[in-house]
Amino acid sequence: MLEAGRAKPEDLISLSVYIAGDLDIGPAFGAWMAFWANRGAPPIIKVLRVAGLGNPDFLIEMEAQAAIA
Numbered sequence: 001m002l003e004a005g006r007a008k009p010e011d012l013i014s015l016s017v018y019i020a021g022d023l024d025i026g027p028a029f030g031a032w033m034a035f036w037a038n039r040g041a042p043p044i045i046k047v048l049r050v051a052g053l054g055n056p057d058f059l060i061e062m063e064a065q066a067a068i069a
Helices: 026-036
Strands: 012-020 044-050 060-066
Touching: none
Parallel strands: 012 044
Antiparallel strands: 012 060
16 A cells, blocks of 8 residues: 555554454564564554454454655
8 A cells, every 4th residue: 555655664654553352462563573674763653452343354453654755
């Protein structure tokens, strides 16, 4: 989706992660760290545990904001 707005991962300024129930966030955090690698300072990251998501089959939902010039 970043490409649709001509943005790159380095343009991210905020990332919100909504996790259904009491799932272990360790694997998701590990995947994020592998993706971000050596890109410098990461965006602000918020992780929120919720009772459920819009689709009951989903376990994780993410929302990101990027700033481009």
